Amino acid sequence: MMKRTKTSLLVSLLFSAVALAQIGDYNTKREIMGITDQWHSFELPPSVFTKVSDNLADIRIYGITPKDTIEAPYLLRIEREKHIQKEIDFELINTTNKQQDHYYTFEVPTKETLNGILLNFKNENFDWKVILEGSQEQSNWFTILKDARILAIKNEQTDYRFTQLNFPNAKYRYYRIAFHSGLTPRFKGANIYLDDRIEAKYNTIHIDNLESSQDKDKKQTILQIVLDQRAPISFLSLDIANDFDYYRSFQLQYAxxxxxxxxxxxxxxxxLTRGTLNSVEKNEFTFNSVLAKRLRVIIEDHDNQPLNIKNATAKGYVHQIIARFTGKAEYFLVYGNENAHLPNYDIVHTSKNIPSSLTQVSLGEAIPIPKKQEDKIAPLFENKFWLWTVMGVTILVLGGFTLKMMTKK
Structure with a gap:
């Protein structure tokens, strides 16, 4: 009986050592609290991203029991925007020019809902304010958009075009576009569509410092953005105070x-991305998510007055963990391991079986995982007094032997 007890204790200690060894490869752990079902989800808090690798490969969930360690499989779901653009068939049934007023009438033969029209003109430089109306029988017209601005600029410094009309979902048989222009429009065509969009879920990242400077030699404005911590960034907007029209190419970079x-x-x-700052659209830009703490915007001013950038907003997609817990254990989220590789779990291929409604669990405080200290070999003499004492005794002994040998001769 005693022998069996010792064996069981030895096995338990062995499993515990293996579990600690696995977790010990990582730098930080957080207890996962509130597990009641097989499937749960939780959001990765911003502080996690200060410790993880760039590709998020070093995130694991371990369950600890007295006899075993369990690696719980998970999916990382990034809450990006989703949209499906459906082209709507239409016919251009009427084009009318009355002095300097221009009209284009489209017929949508089916009862389709739409919310966008992209206009295409051969003209390279124009600036028009458009009225968009809808009707069921072409006798009563209802205003959908008023003074919607479309324009195109092409010169040595700028190549910019914005001819898109976005509006709330509408369902008319006929749509009419009208604008006033002394320039003869050369209409090429249009695309009419329904943009079915699910908005992204973001976390706003606090900006610690925003600093703008000018490079007069290169005729550029350099905007330095320092975040309060390293975080996933996928959205940036700039609040520009100038009330005059502007069109400036820029590039967004990260350190x-x-x-x-x-x-x-x-x-x-x-x-990260390139684009055009302008006074027509909102200066909001999305790009591939990247972990960063420092951003830099380089604006090409050419011979123009630098822009007055009042503020900036940085956001990153919400990162959700969906995990499967198959046994009773004390579960921990662990992260921070430069040598870790992306895990390969079966649930990636069977995600359709994951319940649509999941209970959120919570995370405990971040706790540093202690590392095993290598045993240092202490020096033979840590106190210099004893070192000098031994050296003195050694010299006396050697001197005594030397004198004795000389006396014998």
Missing amino acids: HDSVATEKGWKYNYRT
Whole structure:
């Protein structure tokens, strides 16, 4: 009986050691609390992203029992925007020019709902304000949009075009576009569509510092954005206070690494996206998500007055973990391991079987995982007094032997 008890204790200690070894490969752990079902979900808090690798490969869920360690499979769901654009068939049934007023009438033969029209003109430079109306029988017209601005600019500095009309869902048989222009429009065609969109879910990232400067030699404005912590970024908007029209090309970059120099830290940047800041659309830009703390916007001013950028807003997609818990255990979310590879779980291929409604669980405080300290070999003499004492005794002994040998000769 005693032998069996010792064996069981030895096995338990062995399993515990293996579990601790697995978790010990990571830097931080958080207890997962409130597990009651097989499937649960939780949102990764912003502080997690300060510790994880760039590709999020080092996220694991471990369950600890007295006899075993369980790795719980999970899916990482990033709450990106989703939209399906459905083209709607139509016919251009009427084109009318009355002095400097221009009309285009479209017929949608089916009872389709739509919310967007993209106009295409051969003209390279124009600035028109459009009225969009809808009707069922072409006798009574109802205003959908008024003074919707469309324009195109093409010169040595700028190549910009905005000819899209966005409006709430509408269902008419006929749509009429009208605008006033002394320039003869050269209409090429249009695309009419329904944009079915599910908005992204974002976390707003606090900006710690926003600093703008001018490079007069390159005729550029450099906007430095420092976030309060490293976080996933996929959205940036700029609040520009100028009340005049402007169209400035720009590139958005992020610092992917840094080097310490005698003059301080030097940051190396990579380009995330390019675009045009303008006074027509909202200056909001989405791009592929990236973990970053520093952003830089380079604006091409050319010979124009620099823009007055009052504020900026940075956001990142919400990251949801959906996990399967198959046994009773004390579960932990662990992360922070440069050597970890992306996990390969079966549930990636069977995600259709995951319940649509999941109970959210909560995470405990972040706890650093202690590392096993390597045993250091202590020096033979840690106190210099004893070192000098031994050296003195050694010299006396050697001196005594030397004198004795000389006396014998």
